[in-house]
Amino acid sequence: MVEPNQVVANQLRLSSSQQHYLYRVLRLGAGQQFVALDGLGQQWLATLTAVPDQAAIAPLPVSATATQAPITLAIALPKGSGFDDVVRQTTELGVSTIQPVISDRTLHQPNPKKLERWQRIALEATEQSERLLLPKILPPLPWRDYLQQTTEGQRWICVARGDAPHLLAAAQVGDPLVPAAIAIGPEGGWTAAEVEAAIAAEFQPVSLGPYILRAVTAPLAALTLVSAARALNYSLANSKDI
Incomplete structure (x- = not known):
């Protein structure tokens, strides 16, 4: 880099x-x-x-993936050092922005020095995966403060239980050229009040499937699903123009 x-x-x-x-x-x-x-x-x-x-x-020529719309992950901070792995692996998978959030069930307040560490991890992962774009790692925000300032056109909040549609289905009907935000909860999931606040901020509740995923696994699954759906939609749209 x-x-x-x-x-x-x-x-x-x-x-x-x-x-x-x-x-x-x-x-x-x-x-x-x-x-x-x-x-x-x-x-x-x-x-x-x-x-x-x-x-x-x-x-060198720029690949088509570098020009696709950005994806933001708003992730409730997990316990321990699990967020280090989340930053590294989601960077490898193509995330554009990572917004750590402090939820009602966040167990520990983040150390201010962690932000520099996460940014360094993202830089190393960007170099390792030969990504063209270095993702932004933003300072942690309280969940409701984040909801007030998000601007992405497509917004999903992942919930563990209920009858919410699958994230893959929601992403497949979305526009791959519109920026997206995916919110992932902490251990124990979002509170009902947090989900209601997200819905009021135009987030659509979605499911990641029938299984309960760990807080450090869910961001990887969500990003993979949305990235795959967008890549397919982008490819299909371009093939129609040929």
Whole structure:
């Protein structure tokens, strides 16, 4: 991952830490190549040169997935360090924004230092998965404060019990070009008052299936379902235009 100001014309200026990683950890040398990403949607094929802090670059094409509408996960903070895994794995799966929320059943108040840790985990996962876009990890918000400021066009709140439609079915009839938000509850689920507040904020209650998923598993399932439905809808829409 590189900063945009490191790119000058067709050259990439490498920081000391990047040089260490490329030359010492990966054991690359002059003439060898790697993919450089800026986290904002650009990628380049970079070739190391005889000058240690420089690499020659050529732009690479942007895939269709990078242009699809963003998906926000609003996740009630789970206990322990489980949120670290949620950040890492949802980044690999393509989440655009992660909004940690403090629900009525959140057991622990988040440590302010955790945000920096989550952002670092997201950066590492973005590099590992060669994603073009670095997801945003926002500071935690109380649930009702989040509801007052959300702007996504499609909004779903996952509930564990009841007769809510399946998230996959809801996503399949949605527009893949409209930003979406998916809300995932804590251990024990949302309270009735929290669900009512979400409905008032135009969130549609949905189900993830007949089984009770752990608080760290549900975000992965939800994101996978919506991403798959959107990719299929996007593909079908494009095939009709051919």
